[in-house]
Amino acid sequence: MTTAPPAPVDTDEVAFVAGLRRLKAWSGLSYRQLERRAAQAGHTLPYSTAATMLGRDRLPRAELVAAFVAACGLRADQAEAWLDARMTIAYGGQRAEEEATPTPRIRSLRRPRRALAAVVALAAVLLGGTLAGGALTDDVEVDDTRTSLQVPRS
Known part of the structure; x- marks a missing residue:
């Protein structure tokens, strides 16, 4: 992981999930390794859920994105950028003034x-x-x- 991780795309769901696929490729981790690393970071991310998430073109739930980016090894500010991009897509391209309920x-x-x-x-x-x-x-x-x-x- 000597190169910078891919940046999140906040244009639409398909592009966002494609970005998550690039992030997985960048991490070089298998789905089982992602599951273990997510658990080490305090998240729950079954390997089958991660595989299903990346196999679809729908916007994943926020907690799955948080677990996935943490498992991929992103820093807190980078992970926050992914969650912000997800929220932008979920709100139809507009950032909500108030944050969604955690x-x-x-x-x-x-x-x-x-x-x-x-x-x-x-x-x-x-x-x-x-x-x-x-x-x-x-x-x-x-x-x-x-x-x-x-x-x-x-």
Whole structure:
């Protein structure tokens, strides 16, 4: 890696992914090596995901780009340029005044939704069991019901 890494292209998705392919070629690393280096940098980048990402012409998610450029060995300022280019493409060629919500915050919002869904499901099961058991019915209604199973009163 004696030459400078390729610069990111922020014109369109196809050119951006082509730039990521050039970056992989520049790094000289295999997909398995990229997976290991991403893990060492604190990211998750399965080799199959990296291969799929480079095999398509769609804009990859920001966390994949961050993991990929870190695995390729880019410095923080170079990695930031790739993420900025991705954001420019994602916003249709215009830089947003405010930065997008960081990925860890997005993940943290998903957890409460799952927990809320689990609580609602549990409440529905408990309420259904209570209703099926007759705990919320009036005893008067049960006494007034005439069935063949009713015990005669003395």
